[in-house]
Amino acid sequence: MPFRFHKAAWNPRWHLWSCAAVLTLLAGCAAPLPKLRPPIPAQFQHRLAGNAAQPTDLHGWWRNFNDPALDTLVERALASNLDLAQAVERLRAVRVMHARSGARYLPALRASTNDVIDPDASASYFLVGFDASWELGLFGRAEGTRREAQGQLDAGVADLRGARVSLVAEVVRQWISLRTAQQQEQLLLRISQSRRHALQLVRTRQQLQLAPPDATDRAQAALDQAESALVAPREAINASAWQLAVLLGQNHPDPAWLKIGPIPELGPWNLDATPAELLRSRPEIARAEADVLTAAGELATAHADRFPRIGLGGSINWSTDIDNNHRKSSTPNAIDSYGPEVSIPLFDWGIRLAAEHARDHQLKARVLAYRQAVLQGVAEVETALGSMQQQRQREQHSLQAWQALQRVDQATGKRASLQLASPLDRNGSQLAVDQAALDLSEARAGHDLAYVALFKALGGAPLPAAGDPDETVATGQADAGSGARH
Secondary structure (H helix, E strand, O other): OOOOOOHHHOOHHHHHHHHHHHHHHHHOOOOOOOOOOOOOOOOOOOOOOOOOOOOOOOOOHHHHHOOHHHHHHHHHHHHHOHHHHHHHHHHHHHHHHHHOOOHHHOOEEEEEEEEEEOOOOOEEEEEEEEEEEEEOOOOOHHHHHHHHHHHHHHHHHHHHHHHHHHHHHHHHHHHHHHHHHHHHHHHHHHHHHHHHHHHHHHHHHHHOOOOOOOHHHHHHHHHHHHHHHOHHHHHHHHHHHHHHHHHOOOOOOOHHHHOOOOOOOOOOOOOOOOHHHHHHHOHHHHHHHHHHHHHHHHHHHHHHOOOOEEEEEEEEEEEEEEEEOOOOOOOOOEEEEEEEEEEOOOOOHHHHHHHHHHHHHHHHHHHHHHHHHHHHHHHHHHHHHHHHHHHHHHHHHHHHHHHHHHHHHHHHHHHHHOOOOOHHHHHHHHHHHHHHHHHHHHHHHHHHHHHHHHHHHOOOOOOOOOOOOOOOOHHHHHHHHOOOOO
């Protein structure tokens, strides 16, 4: 049955309000965002007893090493690292586009000029005109564009946060590796000197026929092994120094780095975090959530492409004769036009439908990738916590072994002074102490590096300074627009 307006019931105001309501409904009819349900446990399985009264600050975790030189390195890296600067510029680029993402659904005005010749070559005209257009962004097209722009912005923020986390962790790791290698080089030099002294003692004893014939060869082999062991820490010193230079954006290492210093010693710390906090602090999870929002925007745009594009348009043009073969021109001087603009997909509708289905599958894949990012984050933290437990026990046992061997060396020294032990016995006890110190340095470095890995997995990084492009956090921005809530 056809619908007809009755003249008596016609109300222009009611009609305008009805049209506005319909347009508003069409403009926002994008599919709802998927609900993200992160597969997180209630708490971490590995629990470490804290040594500090207050939980360690996630944004300044490296300060627990109480190393002013390390604090300075981190500050310099944050100010001059080139990867971080690239991430900042990329975020600024995304923000510029995000600020204008809705401009395509605002009225636009374009001025143009042209010269036109009649088909019969009887006259030519110079045209000046203005064209106005306004795409209404109906059927969820405007909402889809907004979601895409917000998702890209959130992804840029997450990438910048990820760059900060990786940078700080890598600076601390390289500094620990440098100091550890320096200490190991000194210990290996002492071991090499002891091996050389032992070789001399063995040769003397062999001359006195107090040592077997192969004793000298064994002592020489031990010395050669000690000399060859020096290669590894020297390579590590060189590599870590140059890597620090790259991280700080400079073309050579600072000479002060090559001066021998102690291994950073981890002070009291306390972890009071839950798996749920990873959703706010870990950049990889924030990036995966941003990708979900972007995919939801692409799906909304693909859905809107199945329907007509509706807008309003108008133009006004002026013309003047340039050359006319007739004595009098009958062309009017100006003309205007206005009305709705409608673009309706017809024969390619199937392709558009297939594109929407493809975007839907891509959105589902992004949701699964988000869940995978959460699982990966929890697994990395659990692995780091377990490693912290093992490395702490290793350091404690190595420390106890070194202390015990020191006591043995002191007793051997007393016996040697009383001529109850030979110089070779004392040399062996000193070698054992140095070897235990070498093991202790490796254990201490392993404990420190496990701490670095833990706070990198947690997403620990310094807070942005005032005016920094990372002022807003992706998880906090999202729901003006993200809607992909947990």
